[in-house]
Amino acid sequence: MNTASTDSRPVVLKVTELQCSYPVHGGGLLRRHEQRQQILHGVSFDLARAEALAIIGESGSGKTTLARAVLGLLPVDHGEVSWRGESLLQLSAEEMRLRRRDMQMVFQDPQASLNPRMTIGDILAEPLHTFYPNMAAVQVRERVRGMLKMVGLLPHVLNRYAHEFSGGQCQRIAIARALILNPRLLVCDEPVSALDVSIQAQIIYLLKDLQRKLQLSLLFIGHDLALVPYLCDRVMVLYMGEIMELADCDRLYSQPVHPYTRAMLAAIPRPDPDWRPESVTTRAHDTRSSSEERPPGCIFSDRCPHVQQRCLEERPRLRQVRRRQVSCHFAEALMADSDSN
Amino acid sequence: MLRYALERLLTAIPTLLLLITLAFFLIRLAPGGPFDAERALSPEIEQNLNQLYHLDEPLPLQYFRYLGQILRLDFGPSFQYRDWTVNQLIAQGFPVSLTIGGLALLLGLLAGVLIGMLAALRQNHWLDYLLMSLAMAGLSIPAFVLAPILVLLFAVHFGWLPAGGWEWRLQYMLLPILTLAMPLVAYVARLTRASMIEVMRTGFIRTARAKGLPLHQIVLRHAWKPALLPVVSYLGPAAAAVITGSVVIEKIFTIPGLGTYFVQGALNRDYTLVLGVVIFYGMLIILFNLLVDLLYAWMDPQIHLDSREGY
Amino acid sequence: MTAAMTPSLLQVSDLKVRFCTADGELQALRSVSFDMQPGEVLAVVGESGSGKTQLALALMGLLAENGSASGTAMFQGHDLLSCGQARLNRLRGSEMAMIFQDPESTLNPYLNIGRQMSEVLEQHRRMPHAQALQVAEEMLHQVRIGNPRECMQQYPHELSGGMQQRIVIAMGLLCQPALLIADEPTTALDVTVQADINRLMLDLRERYQTAIMLITHDLGVVAGLADRVLVLYAGQTMEYAAVRDLYRQPEHPYSRALVRAVPQLDSQHGAGLQPIPGNPPNPLQIPSGCPFRDRCEFAFTDCTATPLLRPARHGGQIACHLETLPE
Ligand SMILES: Nc1ncnc2c1ncn2[C@@H]1O[C@H](COP(=O)(O)OP(=O)(O)OP(=O)(O)O)[C@@H](O)[C@H]1O
Ligand SMILES: [Mg+2]
Numbered sequence: 001m002n003t004a005s006t007d008s009r010p011v012v013l014k015v016t017e018l019q020c021s022y023p024v025h026g027g028g029l030l031r032r033h034e035q036r037q038q039i040l041h042g043v044s045f046d047l048a049r050a051e052a053l054a055i056i057g058e059s060g061s062g063k064t065t066l067a068r069a070v071l072g073l074l075p076v077d078h079g080e081v082s083w084r085g086e087s088l089l090q091l092s093a094e095e096m097r098l099r100r101r102d103m104q105m106v107f108q109d110p111q112a113s114l115n116p117r118m119t120i121g122d123i124l125a126e127p128l129h130t131f132y133p134n135m136a137a138v139q140v141r142e143r144v145r146g147m148l149k150m151v152g153l154l155p156h157v158l159n160r161y162a163h164e165f166s167g168g169q170c171q172r173i174a175i176a177r178a179l180i181l182n183p184r185l186l187v188c189d190e191p192v193s194a195l196d197v198s199i200q201a202q203i204i205y206l207l208k209d210l211q212r213k214l215q216l217s218l219l220f221i222g223h224d225l226a227l228v229p230y231l232c233d234r235v236m237v238l239y240m241g242e243i244m245e246l247a248d249c250d251r252l253y254s255q256p257v258h259p260y261t262r263a264m265l266a267a268i269p270r271p272d273p274d275w276r277p278e279s280v281t282t283r284a285h286d287t288r289s290s291s292e293e294r295p296p297g298c299i300f301s302d303r304c305p306h307v308q309q310r311c312l313e314e315r316p317r318l319r320q321v322r323r324r325q326v327s328c329h330f331a332e333a334l335m336a337d338s339d340s341n
Numbered sequence: 342m343l344r345y346a347l348e349r350l351l352t353a354i355p356t357l358l359l360l361i362t363l364a365f366f367l368i369r370l371a372p373g374g375p376f377d378a379e380r381a382l383s384p385e386i387e388q389n390l391n392q393l394y395h396l397d398e399p400l401p402l403q404y405f406r407y408l409g410q411i412l413r414l415d416f417g418p419s420f421q422y423r424d425w426t427v428n429q430l431i432a433q434g435f436p437v438s439l440t441i442g443g444l445a446l447l448l449g450l451l452a453g454v455l456i457g458m459l460a461a462l463r464q465n466h467w468l469d470y471l472l473m474s475l476a477m478a479g480l481s482i483p484a485f486v487l488a489p490i491l492v493l494l495f496a497v498h499f500g501w502l503p504a505g506g507w508e509w510r511l512q513y514m515l516l517p518i519l520t521l522a523m524p525l526v527a528y529v530a531r532l533t534r535a536s537m538i539e540v541m542r543t544g545f546i547r548t549a550r551a552k553g554l555p556l557h558q559i560v561l562r563h564a565w566k567p568a569l570l571p572v573v574s575y576l577g578p579a580a581a582a583v584i585t586g587s588v589v590i591e592k593i594f595t596i597p598g599l600g601t602y603f604v605q606g607a608l609n610r611d612y613t614l615v616l617g618v619v620i621f622y623g624m625l626i627i628l629f630n631l632l633v634d635l636l637y638a639w640m641d642p643q644i645h646l647d648s649r650e651g652y
Numbered sequence: 653m654t655a656a657m658t659p660s661l662l663q664v665s666d667l668k669v670r671f672c673t674a675d676g677e678l679q680a681l682r683s684v685s686f687d688m689q690p691g692e693v694l695a696v697v698g699e700s701g702s703g704k705t706q707l708a709l710a711l712m713g714l715l716a717e718n719g720s721a722s723g724t725a726m727f728q729g730h731d732l733l734s735c736g737q738a739r740l741n742r743l744r745g746s747e748m749a750m751i752f753q754d755p756e757s758t759l760n761p762y763l764n765i766g767r768q769m770s771e772v773l774e775q776h777r778r779m780p781h782a783q784a785l786q787v788a789e790e791m792l793h794q795v796r797i798g799n800p801r802e803c804m805q806q807y808p809h810e811l812s813g814g815m816q817q818r819i820v821i822a823m824g825l826l827c828q829p830a831l832l833i834a835d836e837p838t839t840a841l842d843v844t845v846q847a848d849i850n851r852l853m854l855d856l857r858e859r860y861q862t863a864i865m866l867i868t869h870d871l872g873v874v875a876g877l878a879d880r881v882l883v884l885y886a887g888q889t890m891e892y893a894a895v896r897d898l899y900r901q902p903e904h905p906y907s908r909a910l911v912r913a914v915p916q917l918d919s920q921h922g923a924g925l926q927p928i929p930g931n932p933p934n935p936l937q938i939p940s941g942c943p944f945r946d947r948c949e950f951a952f953t954d955c956t957a958t959p960l961l962r963p964a965r966h967g968g969q970i971a972c973h974l975e976t977l978p979e
Contacts, residue, residue, distance in 0.1 A: 058842040058843075058844065063787055092841035169931065196869050196927035197872070197913045198699055198910060198913045199931070200927075201928075202928075204824040205927060223843065226915040226917060229917075230915065230925050244841045247810070264843065265917070266847070267843040267844045268872075268917055269850070269870075269876065270876065270877065271871055271872040271875045271899060271914040271924075272875050273899050273900070275849075277847045277874060321658065364805055391695070515906075544754065545754060545759055545760040547714055548752065548758050548759065549760070550713075551712055551714060551744055551745065552771070553740070553741040554771065554775055558771075562771065563760050640762070642762060643761055
């Protein structure tokens with residue numbers, strides 16, 4: 001769609017070799033030894049101005065962790081996050097707080113992310129009060145009303161509370177709150193997963209519209225690939241904390257390379273009465289502790305229909321294959337295969 | 342499990358130390374001394390007595406001497422009951438207190454849980470209202486009011502039971518146990534009812550109903566564990582409440598239990614006796630709480646005592 | 653196995669569900685009628701709050717305490733709504749089973765899987781415990797659980813959402829029921845798991861001839877699964893049609909809007925994902941007339957009167973005043 005323009009736009013966010021982990025408490029009261037469970041295993045990507053990048057992965061793949069690490073809401077073990085040329089990991093808490101004005105987030109559960117005891121007007125004005133304490137009341141009101149209009153809500157919602165609204169409306173309010181400070185980066189963590197299909201579409205188009213109008217850089221996190229082409233320019237497929245494939249949407253959808261990407265695409269149900277769902281072999285070990293044992297080779301090898309001996313022994317690196325990044329030993333062969341079909 | 346228990350016991354040592362220290366110094370703060378009551382005492386004799394019991398030494402020294410004793414589980418001689426050690430007094434009074442307290446606790450739990458479950462299953466039914474009003478009453482009437490009423494009724498009016506005193510016979514135990522158990526029954530009933538109502542609304546109870554299980558099986562198989570968990574957590578405080586309650590009850594019914602010794606000891610500034618009873622009960626409560634935690638872990642499979650993560 | 657001599661397995665007519673709330677009476681279902689044949693897959697589709705879950709719960713006799721159902725629901729010769737608790741207990745778990753929206757809260761966290769599964773057979777088939785465990789283990793194998801024996805010993809919190817949902821399905825199928833009600837069985841799961849579970853349900857239907865009522869808000873999910881579709885809006889039937897007709901030539905504007913709201917991968921960008929403007933009405937104050945008229949692009953004066961359910965050209969039923977649906 002806009003491959004060419006992506007390249008010419010300046011990169012605003014650059015993430016290199018990011019590794020993150022969460023503490024898991026082990027041992028008893030006296031001999032407490034802290035273990036850490038690693039979630040992200042070296043994730044690198046960049047995001048240009050006014051570009052929309054989708055981060056897609058199953059539950060537990062580390063999407064939300066990635067978003068939180070980028071926004072500095074989580075300590076990073078290793079790697080680098082730089083925002084407009086400046087490293088974010090070296091900043092003090094206060095400096096980071098000021099940077100965060102530029103980066104805002106929208107969450108999955110619209111109702112839960114809005115304070116139930118505050119009116120919508122107060123919720124929207126709060127960020128302004130925090131960052132611009134001297135802003136005149138008239139100006140604040142002006143800005144709040146303008147924002148409401150922008151997300152397609154009427155001014156009479158200002159004096160009401162979040163529970164009076166449906167999921168879709170709450171998500172509009174959450175988007176308005178995120179945009180009220182004029183951020184440059186908007187991170188949306190599964191913004192439509194909790195919504196009805198009919199309402200999903202509204203929110204997706206609203207986000208697309210705002211992203212274009214405000215020249216926002218957008219990180220869109222989701223758990224399936226169905227909605228991505230309607231909103232994003234590029235897509236990253238994440239599996240157990242590693243990037244499997246990263247490519248322009250056009251390319252990825254017309255010719256998915258990584259077997260995992262293919263499985264994700266095949267799993268999307270089609271609204272077609274003649275289509276039958278195929279089984280996608282789900283994880284062999286289905287227990288909660290899945291991320292503890294990682295195979296020495298390719299992490300997808302235990303589910304991959306094309307698995308070879310090499311996949312079990314050697315971990316593939318993410319590498320450039322014909323204008324896309326893939327982490328598979330047999331990317332070229334798989335591409336040639338689908339070329340000939 | 343065993344390792345957890347050992348660790349818990351080890352970590353209880355600082356708690357116990359704090360308890361001993363506080364009790365030791367607090368009782369010394371109270372005015373008067375152990376030998377005040379016997380006014381005929383000449384200064385020389387008092388001096389001798391003080392020397393005998395090391396009461397003439399500076400307080401810190403006494404404190405450490407006492408700690409040393411405790412380490413050997415020796416609570417020392419009683420100041421008041423001559424020729425008796427505190428250990429002997431505890432050995433004599435505790436079985437009585439344990440019988441009354443233990444039976445009261447048991448009765449409180451059984452009756453409370455039964456009443457609570459019944460009320461929950463008949464929620465907003467007249468039976469529920471009746472039981473819960475009774476529970477409310479049971480909670481609000483203090484023991485020193487309830488006990489005389491029971492005595493008037495069963496001992497004086499009907500003459501079925503003795504009004505006080507102690508023998509190892511059921512007649513003598515009934516009224517004290519009833520008085521002691523009453524607030525417990527009431528509280529446990531309310532606790533059980535609330536948690537049972539909540540549990541009966543959960544998804545997995547709905548699943549059980551969708552399986553076609555009859556109500557009694559739903560309760561006996563699916564609901565009782567989660568519904569009783571709050572009661573299990575309450576066991577610790579309940580035991581403490583029973584111990585406190587028994588002090589009053591034993592006084593009212595003139596029962597020679599540990600509580601009576603304790604009250605007597607406190608009035609007479611019998612330092613060693615009071616300290617001994619306090620520490621003994623302290624240890625008991627710590628042990629009891631440990632048992633409760635083990636019980637809780639056994640009931641809730643989501644809890645892993647050895648690796649305490651998350652929960 | 654099923655003693656049904658009647659042509660349809662389930663015949664629901666004029667089903668209404670009401671709730672007493674602090675804000676007054678709430679009508680979650682306002683006269684819904686449909687029937688299901690043995691072995692049929694019926695999809696019940698609607699937006700959040702349209703009454704899908706309450707429909708299922710009413711049939712299972714599991715409505716919340718403040719709710720009540722009226723109408724009739726004939727199932728194997730018994731009216732589910734009036735047959736009484738004892739009869740219902742004999743049918744539930746053996747002739748009809750239900751899978752709930754949220755797998756995490758469906759299973760009892762205090763009992764291991766084996767216990768929760770075997771009790772169904774012990775209850776309805778009077779099977780001894782050991783044998784029940786064996787049958788349960790076999791059923792776990794049927795729903796493609798890798799290590800059934802180990803799974804039987806585990807507790808729900810040790811299992812992923814997809815595993816839990818498989819177990820719930822296996823539990824529902826233990827007595828080979830004639831009807832399985834699945835309330836959004838895959839909404840809470842990953843797409844790949846969703847595909848697996850859907851495939852699994854189709855296979856199991858094939859094997860056991862179980863009729864399935866599949867509840868969803870996403871028409872994309874049911875296209876390849878269902879035989880017929882019942883579209884609900886604000887507690888009312890909008891359209892009731894064979895699945896092909898509903899996707900290829902829907903006659904109700906709402907059904908068509910739902911079909912078009914589904915994102916489409918195959919077609920070029922622009923197709924699919926067409927939003928339905930506005931929001932569903934507040935269930936406490938549903939306006940008179942057609943409940944969809946505020947959001948309907950074809951609404952006209954007639955729509956202020958409640959449209960009656962009438963036969964449609966495709967052989968199903970619709971509730972709409974429009975003669976033909978404009979392009
Ligand atoms: N116990 C209750 N008391 C009052 N209202 C209720 C109760 N249970 C459900 N409702 C209402 O009934 C209506 C229908 O609910 P239902 O759960 O059937 O919706 P649904 O179609 O399943 O939606 P979703 O897609 O969100 O699951 C809703 O408006 C809901 O608020
Ligand atoms: Mg529902």
